[in-house]
Amino acid sequence: MNFGRFAARFALVGSLCLATIVPAQAKFWQCVPFAREVSGVDIHGNALTWWNKAKGLYQRGDAPEVGAVMSFAPVGKMKLGHVAVVSEIVSNREVRLTHANWSVRGKIEYNVRAVDVSPDNDWSEVKVWYGPIDALGSTTYPVNGFIYPDAGPDSQQVADGTNYADKPVLDNGLDREHAMAFHD
Template identity: 65%
Template structure:
C-alpha cells in the first residue's frame, strides 16, 4: 500500500511540474520594460523619469520603442513603465507591458489613449483585461524615455482609418487574445 501511495504521489508531482514549466516568470513592469526597450534603468517605475535625466532623451511625444513613464499616484504608488510598440495616431499608441491587468502577466500591443486636455500625453487611459476595453481610470504620465536609436515614427506609414467604418468587435477580440498571452521565458 505504501508503495502504491508513493507512486501516486510521484505521478501527481510530475503532473504539477509539467503544468508550471521552470521557465515561467512573474514579471514586474520595470524589469520587463528594461528587457524589451533597451532603456537600462533599475529600480521602481516611479524613479525612472528622474533617473533618465542626463542619460536618455525624454519628451512628451510617443515614439516606437520609447518607454512611457507613468507617475506615481494614489492607485499606483510605485508608478508604471511600458514600452510603446506602435504609434497609432497623435493621441493613441499600443503598449507592451507587464503586471497591469494580471499580476505578473505580459500584455502585448494594448491600447493607450491620451486623454489630457492639452493633448500632451500627461494623462492616459489604458486597455484593461477586466473590462475588455479602455479602463475607467485615468493615469498621470511623466512622459516618454527614448532608448538610443528610437525611431521618430513607425517605418511604414499608418493607413487612414475612418472609425465609423471599422467594427470594434475584431479589435476588442484581438486585444482580449493579446492580454491573455503569458510569457514563458
C-alpha cells in the same frame, strides 16, 4: 533610420518573440524588468524613479515613439508608478503598449490601447486598456513622458489598416473571457 534605432526595434521584436516561446508559467513579470529587457533602457529601481534617473542618460520627451518607454507617475493604488514600452503608434492620440503586470498580475500584455486624454494633447494623461473589462479603463493615469532608448524621436510611425477591434493578447494561458485578474 539610424543603426541605433534599428537595433532598438530589432531588440524589441526579438524580446517579444522570445517572450512568446517561454511558457507563461515560467516567469512572474514586473513592469520594470520587462520594460528594461524589451526597450534596452538600462534603468533600475521602481518605476516611479525612472523619469528622474533617465535625465542625462537618455533623451526624454512628450512624443511617443516605437520602442520608447512611457513613464507613468504614481497615482492611487499605483504608488510605485508604471513603465510600458510603445509598440505601435496608431495616431497622434493613440498608441499600443506592451507591458507587464497591468491587467493580469505578473503577466505580459501585447499591443494594448493607450489613449491620450490630456486637455492639451501632450500625453500627460492617458487611459489604458484593462483586461477584466475588455476595454479602456475608466481611470486616467498621469504620465511623466517618454524615455527614448537611443537618440530620441525623429519620426512617428503611423499605422494604417489597423483593425481596432482586435483584442490584445494576454500571455497567461487563458482566454480573455476567463482571465481572472486585478490591477495594482
